[in-house]
Amino acid sequence: MNMLESSVNQAAGAAAGAKPYLQIVDVVKKFGDNTVVDHINLNIARNEIFALLGSSGCGKSTLLRMLAGMETPSSGRIILDGEDITHLAPYERPINMMFQSYALFPHMSVAQNIAFGLKQDGLPRGEIAERVERMLELVQMKKYASRKPFQLSGGQQQRVALARSLAKRPKLLLLDEPLGALDKKLRQQTQLELVNMIEQVGVTCIMVTHDQEEAMTMAGRIGIMSDGQLLQVASPGEIYERPNCRFTAEFIGETNLFGGHVVEDEPDYVRIQSAELPRPVHIGHGITGTLGMPVWLSLRPERVGVSRQQPVGDGNWAAGTVHDIAYLGGFSIFHVRLPTGKVVKASVPATRWREEAAPTWDEPVFVSWADNDAVVLTQ
Amino acid sequence: MMSRLLSLRDSRDPAGRAARRAAWWQRLAPRGRTLVTAIPYGWLLLFFLVPFLFVLQISFSEVEIASPPYRALVERSEDVLNIALNLGNYTYIFGDPLYFDAYLGSLETAAVTTAICLLIGYPIAYTIARAPEARRNTLLMLVMLPFWTSFLVRVYAWMGILDSNGLVNQALLALGLVDAPLQLMHTQLSVQIVMVYAYLPFMILPLFSNLVKLDGRLLEAAADLGCRPWKTFLTVTLPLSKNGVVAGSMLVFIPAVGEFVIPELVGTPESLMIGKVLWMEFFDNNNWPMAASVTIVMLALLILPIVYLHKREEKALARAARR
Ligand SMILES: Nc1ncnc2c1ncn2[C@@H]1O[C@H](COP(=O)(O)OP(=O)(O)OP(=O)(O)O)[C@@H](O)[C@H]1O
Numbered sequence: 001m002n003m004l005e006s007s008v009n010q011a012a013g014a015a016a017g018a019k020p021y022l023q024i025v026d027v028v029k030k031f032g033d034n035t036v037v038d039h040i041n042l043n044i045a046r047n048e049i050f051a052l053l054g055s056s057g058c059g060k061s062t063l064l065r066m067l068a069g070m071e072t073p074s075s076g077r078i079i080l081d082g083e084d085i086t087h088l089a090p091y092e093r094p095i096n097m098m099f100q101s102y103a104l105f106p107h108m109s110v111a112q113n114i115a116f117g118l119k120q121d122g123l124p125r126g127e128i129a130e131r132v133e134r135m136l137e138l139v140q141m142k143k144y145a146s147r148k149p150f151q152l153s154g155g156q157q158q159r160v161a162l163a164r165s166l167a168k169r170p171k172l173l174l175l176d177e178p179l180g181a182l183d184k185k186l187r188q189q190t191q192l193e194l195v196n197m198i199e200q201v202g203v204t205c206i207m208v209t210h211d212q213e214e215a216m217t218m219a220g221r222i223g224i225m226s227d228g229q230l231l232q233v234a235s236p237g238e239i240y241e242r243p244n245c246r247f248t249a250e251f252i253g254e255t256n257l258f259g260g261h262v263v264e265d266e267p268d269y270v271r272i273q274s275a276e277l278p279r280p281v282h283i284g285h286g287i288t289g290t291l292g293m294p295v296w297l298s299l300r301p302e303r304v305g306v307s308r309q310q311p312v313g314d315g316n317w318a319a320g321t322v323h324d325i326a327y328l329g330g331f332s333i334f335h336v337r338l339p340t341g342k343v344v345k346a347s348v349p350a351t352r353w354r355e356e357a358a359p360t361w362d363e364p365v366f367v368s369w370a371d372n373d374a375v376v377l378t379q
Numbered sequence: 380m381m382s383r384l385l386s387l388r389d390s391r392d393p394a395g396r397a398a399r400r401a402a403w404w405q406r407l408a409p410r411g412r413t414l415v416t417a418i419p420y421g422w423l424l425l426f427f428l429v430p431f432l433f434v435l436q437i438s439f440s441e442v443e444i445a446s447p448p449y450r451a452l453v454e455r456s457e458d459v460l461n462i463a464l465n466l467g468n469y470t471y472i473f474g475d476p477l478y479f480d481a482y483l484g485s486l487e488t489a490a491v492t493t494a495i496c497l498l499i500g501y502p503i504a505y506t507i508a509r510a511p512e513a514r515r516n517t518l519l520m521l522v523m524l525p526f527w528t529s530f531l532v533r534v535y536a537w538m539g540i541l542d543s544n545g546l547v548n549q550a551l552l553a554l555g556l557v558d559a560p561l562q563l564m565h566t567q568l569s570v571q572i573v574m575v576y577a578y579l580p581f582m583i584l585p586l587f588s589n590l591v592k593l594d595g596r597l598l599e600a601a602a603d604l605g606c607r608p609w610k611t612f613l614t615v616t617l618p619l620s621k622n623g624v625v626a627g628s629m630l631v632f633i634p635a636v637g638e639f640v641i642p643e644l645v646g647t648p649e650s651l652m653i654g655k656v657l658w659m660e661f662f663d664n665n666n667w668p669m670a671a672s673v674t675i676v677m678l679a680l681l682i683l684p685i686v687y688l689h690k691r692e693e694k695a696l697a698r699a700a701r702r
Pocket residue numbers: 031036054055056057058059060061062063210
């Protein structure tokens with residue numbers, strides 16, 4: 001084998017390795033003339049944990065149900081591990097789903113519920129028993145193997161539902177609001193536990209949630225959905241720090257949004273004038289846009305500083321009065337009203353001032369931020 | 380009670396009085412609830428248990444040409460209390476194969492009726508339960524529609540259909556499938572057909588009310604776990620509708636065992652069913668004690684297995700809860 005040939009082979013191998021495990025190609029779902037999933041394209045890598053995040057009714061469950069085969073796409077294709085599964089029946093797909101409501105079989109014990117999928121594969125009895133045993137161990141439900149679902153708490157049912165969907169070692173695991181039925185405290189405890197269990201088994205996983213904290217804790221990548229469309233797909237950090245549109249910026253975390261337009265457009269900086277701010281905002285990098293073009297600025301509360309002294313410099317600060325203070329323990333949210341009427345939220349750590357020294361209601365203060373803190377959004 | 384009322388009047392402070400009045404009401408409240416539950420109990424006591432005890436008593440007495448035509452169990456003749464418990468009726472029932480055959484015939488007919496009603500009724504109930512909600516009520520109305528006409532009229536209509544020059548035979552003759560009319564009326568077949576027809580709604584309604592509650596996501600979950608539709612039906616739908624099946628089967632089986640009108644009108648004269656035997660003992664032979672015994676045995680035949688199954692289920696549930 002000569003050098004050239006081997007390098008060609010390598011390239012081919014690399015290309016095959018980079019080929020996404022799951023491809024969702026231009027998938028559309030319409031109910032009547034109501035388009036619920038609107039031309040979605042998405043690639044998922046093997047062993048990835050991906051979260052679909054969006055407000056209620058945006059089509060997350062519908063997309064998931066199309067992957068599971070419970071709905072057929074109006075158009076588009078779904079390819080899993082090189083195989084086109086768009087039109088396979090749900091019982092023919094190597095995909096298992098954990099339902100929003102768990103959907104445990106009420107007439108079967110915990111062990112029988114977990115064994116159900118394995119039995120459909122016609123595995124030998126001994127192997128079924130062994131795998132059920134291992135699943136019970138994984139979700140720490142061994143003690144409850146012979147209980148019926150109605151004899152379990154919500155958290156325990158959730159574990160059984162997970163065990164049941166993992167037992168077949170599916171090529172793709174779908175979780176629809178996996179922790180939706182649990183209370184907030186239990187949710188937070190369970191999030192990392194759930195990720196651990198999924199990683200132990202080593203399956204590719206797509207989960208749906210409308211809880212951003214849950215998505216950020218559990219997933220490696222997040223897709224923001226709105227109105228049937230996928231607006232942004234990125235890592236949690238990137239989604240938070242560099243949202244690509246107004247919806248994402250507002251949907252993930254808290255933010256201050258200012259409408260404005262570009263008044264200076266240079267290769268290494270831009271200035272944006274907003275009617276809601278007294279002076280232009282300076283951004284320390286160039287943007288792809290034109291002079292005068294309307295844009296939005298997203299400014300996270302934790303990037304906004306509050307001070308009694310007037311900040312130096314000619315941009316990126318504003319004077320105002322304290323309108324409201326929300327004390328949240330580790331930090332407080334100051335609502336500062338500017339003369340323009342706009343209220344800017346600033347997150348101030350508890351360590352900034354001792355309690356009695358902090359600015360109080362109606363006190364004049366200044367808000368300020370650094371050059372690169374505001375994110376420019378063009379849509 | 381009297382002293383309580385007095386002490387209530389004695390009390391001077393209004394707060395204490397109010398509290399006492401509240402306590403008084405609380406005492407009354409559960410009584411109200413008892414009253415409400417007492418109504419069905421009272422009804423059952425008066426119209427089921429008391430008549431049943433009468434029947435039981437008569438079954439242990441002897442025939443007499445009198446009015447009523449039996450001798451009382453307890454008689455008082457000159458300071459001597461005479462209790463004559465007559466087991467003769469029962470020994471007679473168990474001794475004479477006529478009764479045994481009649482019981483067996485009735486149980487068999489009822490069992491076949493129940494089985495066929497289940498086979499036909501289940502798919503109907505399932506279809507109605509899975510139909511869009513707007514259409515469900517219409518379909519249910521259609522199931523119940525026959526009840527608007529008299530039961531007897533409907534049986535007579537069947538006689539018109541099954542008669543030797545009835546609809547079925549005319550159709551068969553016209554199509555040239557048979558040369559002479561078939562004997563459909565007054566056969567076991569006609570009894571079975573009319574009984575299934577008459578009892579079908581009693582199977583469909585409880586099955587429907589059970590199946591309509593079935594969570595569609597369970598079926599999706601089964602499919603998701605690799606279970607084909609037919610197997611999903613056998614492993615999920617059917618076991619979960621067990622209570623509906625049991626309720627429907629009992630509603631059909633129990634009255635079908637004692638059915639008298641249908642075999643009388645469309646059945647064979649020679650095949651004896653227990654309802655017919657009962658009728659004959661009561662009206663033809665004027666033998667009330669014998670009729671009563673036949674009834675008691677029939678009741679025992681029906682109730683004992685039900686009680687046994689119920690007990691077994693309770694035990695199984697208790698065992699599952701303990702684990
Ligand atoms: N079978 C259906 N027929 C008609 N419309 C449907 C059907 N299923 C879903 N829809 C509609 O599609 C839209 C998206 O529904 P979907 O269940 O996917 O939302 P979701 O993003 O999962 O919301 P949630 O967070 O509340 O679960 C909704 O407006 C819903 O009314």
